Amino acid sequence: xxxxxxxxxxxxxxxxxxxxxxxxxxxxxxxxxxxxxxxxxxxxxxxxxxxxxxxxxxxxxxxxxxxxxxxxxxxxxxxxxxxxxxxxxxxxxxxxxxxxxxxxxxxxxxxxxxxxxxxxxxxxxxxxxxxxxxxxxxxxxxxxxxxxxxxxxxxxxxxxxxxxxxxxxxxxxxxxxxxxxxxxxxxxxxxxxxxxxxxxxxxxxxxxxxxxxxxxxxxxxxxxxx
Numbered sequence: 236x237x238x239x240x241x242x243x244x245x246x247x248x249x250x251x252x253x254x255x256x257x258x259x260x261x262x263x264x265x266x267x268x269x270x271x272x273x274x275x276x277x278x279x280x281x282x283x284x285x286x287x288x289x290x291x292x293x294x295x296x297x298x299x300x301x302x303x304x305x306x307x308x309x310x311x312x313x314x315x316x317x318x319x320x321x322x323x324x325x326x327x328x329x330x331x332x333x334x335x336x337x338x339x340x341x342x343x344x345x346x347x348x349x350x351x352x353x354x355x356x357x358x359x360x361x362x363x364x365x366x367x368x369x370x371x372x373x374x375x376x377x378x379x380x381x382x383x384x385x386x387x388x389x390x391x392x393x394x395x396x397x398x399x400x401x402x403x404x405x406x407x408x409x410x411x412x413x414x415x416x417x418x419x420x421x422x423x424x425x426x427x428x429x430x431x432x433x434x435x436x437x438x439x440x441x442x443x444x445x446x447x448x449x450x451x452x453x454x455x456x457x458x459x460x461x
Contacts, residue, residue, distance in 0.1 A: 236379030244396030246288045254418035255286035261404040262421040272389025272406035283362045284402035287314035287342040294380040295320045299327045299373035301380035311340030314399040318386035319348030326369040330355025337361040347388045
């Protein structure tokens with residue numbers, strides 16, 4: 236295996252990132268099913284939502300050599316998405332790597348594998364989504380890896396330049412041409428939610444509001460008529 240380093244992708248427009256940063260992954264999940272990472276990939280920090288441009292990295296097993304190198308290439312607004320190529324034992328990111336990533340201006344990191352030094356990461360206030368903690372770390376073995384090539388993260392395919400939205404519900408990767416529509420739809424739906432909550436508190440039934448009760452009663456009536 237060798238090292239592959241490709242150019243950084245074009246970053247998403249600031250206005251789109253701002254929209255995405257207000258869009259809940261769970262809201263988008265009402266309409267979209269593709270692009271979501273495995274739900275086991277969760278944030279180390281509580282109550283966080285981030286959005287940004289995906290820069291991708293694939294590194295094998297115990298080797299984090301390329302990760303250390305590309306930390307010097309990250310830009311403000313980038314979200315580093317790391318494919319651990321099936322390894323779920325070795326933590327490639329801990330306190331020192333988190334400090335370096337944050338110092339570069341990166342918005343967050345999404346790791347398809349474990350991390351370590353959770354207390355240090357929380358103290359640094361750098362948002363990382365990962366598969367949990369591990370005390371066993373990677374090494375500088377010089378085996379190889381790929382930077383800014385298509386990867387897989389939590390079962391989702393991620394291309395450099397994709398939009399990333401991550402919050403307490405999970406992680407979503409969106410092609411740039413689908414991101415604006417998803418954000419606009421989510422923000423419009425989120426506007427209606429406080430009103431629905433007030434109707435529920437006032438005594439309306441959820442099934443009446445959602446339309447579920449009408450469907451159930453229609454099915455029951457059809458069954459009785461047979």
